[in-house]
Amino acid sequence: MKDINEPSTAPLVIADEPVNSEVIKTTTATAKNSSNKKSAGVSSQMQLLALAKNFVLDGGLVSSDKQMPLEERTQKRARIAALRKQENLEAIIKKSVNYCSATEFTNKADADWFSTFTELAEDVSNTTMQNLWAKILAGEISQPGSFSTKTLKVFRAMSITEAKLLAKACSLAVTEQTKRNIRIISGAYQTPGLLNFFSKNREQNITFSQFSLSYADLLILADNHLVFIQETESNPMNKSESFHFNFNGKPLTLTANKSSCVLKFYKFTPIGSELARLISDNIDDTYLQHLKSALSENFSIIEG
Incomplete structure (x- = not known):
């Protein structure tokens, strides 16, 4: 961005x-x-x-x-504000047309949704944010139901800085093959047992700060209802059992090297998952290599 x-x-x-x-x-x-x-x-x-x-x-x-008399100043301010809102919406519409297909037919768009959209987007003058609003509009017109009005209201409250944090989180996230759940892998461990209880290699954690996403940033994303701040864990996996993910357009397979291996991650909320559609794929090979190295004790990661 x-x-x-x-x-x-x-x-x-x-x-x-x-x-x-x-x-x-x-x-x-x-x-x-x-x-x-x-x-x-x-x-x-x-x-x-x-x-x-x-x-x-x-x-x-x-x-x-x-x-100028106070009443005239008030009227002038109202007129200029209305013109500014009109100019903002027309700019968003113009950008949105470029994201829509001229040949694919879709279901009829919801006029009530469009009305809410215009009310929330009319004060957006920043070019970067206008582009994102244009993508939201095009996405909803192309596939009605893609963006809820609740998501629109959350996005309207976001600053450009918070939008950039979402983009950074998306660059580190993996998606299930069903594309329903988006998550950021935060670590892995092997459930404790007699043979590994005192092992220093039993648990691994991913350090996001070196990739410009600190825990404080995650808290900001959670405060904007984009991610759940409480870590989630997978069920313990058997040896050679695999997870299949998509990492920014690249298939990834995570295979357990041992029995009772658990994967930890932060999950995107439904709102975060909807807004993640606005972010273009951006593979960070440095992060991917770090992920492979950090989890190598319990998981093997294969691309493709």
């Missing part, structure tokens, strides 16, 4: 004396000229003034003799 520019964290400097209208006029003009540039290096005051002007909230910064 593309990075977005973040506001400068430079502190707002407050003068000892009131700012006069000429200073506001000059600073506002400078902010307007800078609004088309990258925000990095632009002061927080200039950014705030630019935003206030764009959203018609700068009336209080103008001297009273030059102010």
Whole structure:
């Protein structure tokens, strides 16, 4: 996903004396000229003034003799907000058309779902997020029922940073062959017995932090109802018994090297599984090699 520019964290400097209208006029003009540039290096005051002007909230910064009447400012803000929402939705629709097929026929789309979609997407102006909303719309139109309204509401509350965390989690996840369950393998162990109880190699854990996914990130994903934070375990497997997964488009077979081997993993929620469809396959060979090495005591992993 593309990075977005973040506001400068430079502190707002407050003068000892009131700012006069000429200073506001000059600073506002400078902010307007800078609004088309990258925000990095632009002061927080200039950014705030630019935003206030764009959203018609700068009336209080103008001297009273030059102010537009409050009612007119309110009407202007409502009109510009409506235009911005219209522009956002039209941009999403335009992007979504490119993800739809012109030849495949599908069931009739749900007008109520589409109405909810427009209400939730109308304030999305970030290009990266618009692309994801466009994919949601195209996915639902192509296959009605792909995205629930509950999923739409969760996604609307997500920031671009949280969307990137979901993409990172997807890059480390495996999918069952039925494509119903998505999970991130977190480790493996052999159930304790007389012969292995004191063995240091009885249990292995995957360290995600070296692949830019910390436990704190998992907590954020769980807070957004995308993954279950409680680890899940498979049933103990017999020796030579196998799991069959898909890792970002590549088939993987995990075979138990011993009896009573257990696989541990974090599961995606139904909402997380729906949103994972928006993420393109992105194989991380470094992670795959790490997974093979980390689980080698109890499981053999074969690609293809």
